[in-house]
Amino acid sequence: MARRFGPELAMALVLIAAPFVLPHLGFSFDLLQRILDWGIIGLGFDLLFGATGLLSFGQAAFYGTGGFVSAYLLTAHIVGSVWLALAIGTVAAGLFGLLVGWLAVRRIGIYFTMITLAFGQMAFFLENSPLAGLTGGENGLPGVPVPSLAGHKLTAGEPLYWALAAIFLAGFVLARRILHSPFGTVLRAIKQNTARAGMTGHSVPAYKLAVFVIAALYAGLAGGLLGVLQSYMPPDAFMLDTSGQLVVQTVIGGVGTLIGPLVGATIWLWLRDNLQLIPHLGALWKLVLGLIFIALVVVLKRGIAGEVAFLVSRRSTRAAEQDVPEEGGEAAVMPVKAPALALGAPLVATGPDVPALRAIGVSKFYGGLHAVEGVSFDVRRGSIHAVIGPNGAGKSTLFKMLKDEIPPTAGEVLLFGNRITGLGPTRTAQLGIGKSNQLNQLFLDMTAEENLRIAALARARGTFRTDLWREASSLPEVERQVRAAIETVGLAHRAQVPAHVLPYGEKRRLEIGIALATGPNVLLLDEPLAGMSPAERVATRALVREIARTRTLVIVEHDMDAIFELAERITVLYEGRLLAEGTPEEIQRNQAVQDAYLGGMHEEGMQGEGVHA
């Protein structure tokens, strides 16, 4: 119990001890309250930036919205209860967050940051002039009352501190629950590898929008509390500097730790209040902070709380790393057993002669380059179907179109008779197409088990669900799925090892495992054997055969021996076009295929130089 809720208990103790200890170190109650206020907005921001990787420079917009809506309702005497006004302000910030987020999450990286920043500025200008009649413009709103609790006014100073501390603690507990919920696991997956999170069947835009709104709600609450604790709502809550200060505090304190923003705010505000008292140095406090900030971004990266957490967790990671064999060492012999998966994609009721997957005239053009042109083929239900062809024949491009990762220029793909073209990789994953990629697409900083859990969660929960309160590992059928998948790919002994530590061959198997854990009816494997040692190849071939017993498999592979052994039918691509199709025997005998691999330039012009195997 104490172990499980350790961080929560520790936080409660710190909050209780703070007013007894910190005043001796130059912290006034007013300072402590402002630090907690920054800490609250920081909890939401860290879920957005630290957990999900979305760097917003526009949190001031929601901070200000929550603050001014609450303050206006109270100072205009529309709402009498401070608590109710805070709640309304928080919801208003969330709604504004929904609008801004809806636009912002369409874009990534630089674009996302710029959009949030620009909307932050828009909110600032809105407050400043068009809405000045309501918000007081540059003067802000004075006279915000303090809340009451059980008939007692929570006056500034100690009583208000305890109220803020309680609110922060509640926000902290909630944020930690979110982080460790299935929802939060998906957020972390998005940060690690957005594309793969979407490919396993999670609706990435929906999760991003949801966490954006959550961050806006935290910011709105903190904004409302700012007015309360100062009995004045200042217009600079809306300023770019507010968003910037939040970012700096979070980085200094530690991104992805939840308490980072609180730690950063403690340092920032303490330095400001205390350096200002020193003659000649007063004006330099921000310069000092700026230099510390740059140093942290360049070298430390983890921030203060992050560094502490890292030191604590390093021992266990080290132990795991030592357990992993050196690169180049022979892979552990992998017993082939494939327990049945707990969860599978819904089966479509169709006649037995309906192919599992059917490509009809699929083409992909890039400008003048015809990567794939008019390829049609059927994959029989329950079979292993191989796609082969020389380098550059268009195999990987075709494969991406089979899962609708990229839209075809022409043609369509049917899954059990239903058109899937145009649905995108997330929907096709939900419909039962799994894919392992040519280049590993893992969630590198998460354990092997978590990697598989992300995939299983997509099957169990669908594209989007806001289960914020339950533990990520508390879904029994998901855990059964994870165990089945991890045993199938022979990584049970590596369950708790971070993916980036695994040797290459095991990473490759984890790649297949993620695709498998989505419970697909049709599994696409893009060069599953690439880069494996001969021993690993043998083991992986057995694995592929085992997996194929209960589902349809389409496989791209260069290892011809493996293909001829595994495949029931083979489709040969050449220069983006279908060259031949047939059984392994037919393909081996096919002269056109021979020529394609030899370069399609026999006889004329090359007299006497043609090679005939």
Add this chain to the structure above:
Amino acid sequence: MTAPLLEIERINSFYGDSHILFDVSLNVGRNEVVALLGRNGAGKTTTLRTIMGVLAPRSGSIRLDGEPIQGRPPFEIARRGLQLVPEERAIFGQLTVEENLRLAALTAPSAWTLDRIYEFFPRLRERRRSGGRQLSGGEQQMLAIARALIRDARVILLDEPFEGLAPLIVRDLVRVSRELAEQGRTILVVEQNVTAALSFADRVYILNNGHVVWEGTPESLRADPALMKAHLGI
């Protein structure tokens, strides 16, 4: 006998943590055309990228005209007269054909004139104002080779020059490659298209799983179907 123009001695290369080349040694003499063959994933492209400096070898040495070049950045290696024509061609799609050529010629010690290039590739003269993106695969490959020629490179590293091209165009490019060879240009070519590669190579190396497993003449390779089957899968 003078030292080979390009000497590669026991290089080991890695991608991240996966070991790709194991003690690969090979050399290319002056005015020689050497083909580097092998299955997919054998390490051929990695060999060329290591020579060009795109990938630094963890150990081993690479000498161009007797001077070590391993560990140098690609731009320095290029200025010494070595030129990689990469597999993906890497044409600048936003630049016109002529701009692609001018860019390549910028730092070349003795550049060809555009006219000379266009005599070699009349098709590129017709397309000189076209953006790189509008070129067909064959035209892109011509331009990629032309960029190496305009730099008057001493050694050209050709990575799968015929990949994904129609047979007619391959034949055209083989003709060009033969002409270059006859003019005494030094070429190291990686190719899956064994017939095409053998048609203008003087010497052959076969790479398998990152090891050099065979070295010989095209004639002896052709005469040994078992060898071809074992290492090239044909």
Add this chain to the structure above:
Amino acid sequence: MPSAPLLLSQAFNGLALGTLLALVSSGLTIILGTLGVLNFAHGALFMLGAYAMYVVATATGSYVLAVVVGAAFMLVVGVALERGLVRLFYARPHEDQILVTFGAGIVFTEVARAIFGGNALTVPTPSWGQGIVHLGFLFYPTYRLQLIGIIAALLFALYLVLYRTSIGLVVRAGIEDARMVGILGINVRRAFLGVFALGVVTAGVSGMLYAPIISVEPDMGSNFLVQAFVVIVIGGLGSFPGAVVGGLVAGEIIALTSAFNAAYSDVMLYAVMALLLVLRPQGLFGSEGRV
């Protein structure tokens, strides 16, 4: 409905603001397009340029000298910033690049505050730019009119550098595939340094030219930074023509809407950006893909 002369003069104001925004944004977009780095210090560099103008112009009285010395100073700042900091971040995630340039911006701003104090300083209009010109439909300050011409000339010069010289060839190729540029014998890192320094000098020169018009203070850059962001979102990330057209569009939006309702002029700018993000997320001149 505002009168026609008012609209005309506001349109002219929009042109003046638009050319400045175009120049500021060009510096930002050149760096972004080539190096993939969104330089959050750009506003602070604009501010440094204005202070350089203040120092040299008040000391010597010569504006031409101030611009020359100021540009040299900005070149040094740009080289130092790239070599000392930004270079380490090319391979790091965009978020880290944003954070470190944001930090550099704070440091520049606070250094200026430490040296010059927080009060607004004024740079007098140069002697050759004083007075007012009668344009027929309105009276216009001479310096502002000259500024439109000077900035247009600078934009044209930037165009020549980017599109008519081998530097531009390297830059445009570097945007697409920096590795291949290196394989063709070009020192990409030096080219990157040049590009970054060019962007920094552009920001600084913008600040110098604008210094006589606005008050010079440590925080003056942040508004220009944000407006430059909007401009390059409108124009398309990393596109030089996009920055020029986007700058003019932004200038006109601000100026013309303030003819109707001054309170909404800044808000309108962001509203247009929001609209564009929905209808054409890649911007007017941008292509999908990068970023």
